Amino acid sequence: MSDPDLPAGVERREIAGETRLATRGDPVYGEPTADGWRAWDPERSKLGGMLELGFDTGLTGGETVLYLGAASGTTVSHVADFAGPTYAVEFAPRPARDLLDAAEPRDRLFPLLKDARKPETYAHVVEADVDAIVQDVATRGQATVAARNARFLADDGRLLLAVKARSEDATAEPGDVFEAALDELRESYDVLETRRLDRYHEDHLGVVATPR
Known part of the structure; x- marks a missing residue:
């Protein structure tokens, strides 16, 4: 069932007895499927959670995406199902191997074994003026990562960021961590x-932003 608030290519479908977010593509992480559609589990995907919660992501389908922190491909494979060229940056070799498997049937998904903190190492590959940056990295300095990668984002593009409080400081109050991250983020966005x-990911903050 199409939903005007969702990007083209993302629908709510009846799968395994439940109405779920879904994209059309090969399964990646054991998710249930039906008629070529694969369920998008918001409890395993920060972006999926943002869509379920009704964030205005600005995604319409077909856009060029830079995905930072692709891991084994759980979320970025869904993105590549409905988006255009999707550059998936992952630093750790083990999940990157799984990411390659997810990319094999997806000709719009381009895995990059790179460090999102060092965008200069993949600037020669990623198209200028991408429509969206999706960031889900488990590291300190998440706002810094977003700022360093702002160079790739079109003037009217969107940053879709999940800030993980425990990755920044496991001892601080999450609200304090979020405020500090937002203060830094506002220097670039x-x-x-x-x-x-x-509701889906404890001690995480979803953020939608545009470049300054």
Whole structure:
């Protein structure tokens, strides 16, 4: 069932007895499927959680995406199902091997074994003026990573960021961590929307922003 608030290529489908977010493509992480559609589990995907919670992501389908922190491909494979060229940056070799498997049937998904903290190492590959940056990295300095990669984002593009409080400081109050990250982020971006993702991901903040 199409939903005007979702990107083209993302639908709510009846799968395994439940109405779920879904994209059309080969399964990647054991998710249930039906009629060529694969369920998008918001409890395993920060972006999936943001879509379920009604964030205005600006995604319409077919856009060029830079995905930072692709891991084994759980979320970025869904993105590549409905987006255009999707550059998937992952630093750790083990999940990157799984990411290659997810990319094999997806000719729009381009895995890059690179460090998202060092965008200069993949600047020669990623197209200028991408429509969206999706960031889900488990490291300190998540706002710094977003700022360093702002060079790739089109003037009217969107940053879709999940801030992980425990990756920044496991001892601090998550709210304090989020405020500090947003303060730094505002040096490079205009923040459009923030909301906690605790319904699906404890101590995470979803952020939508545009470049300054």
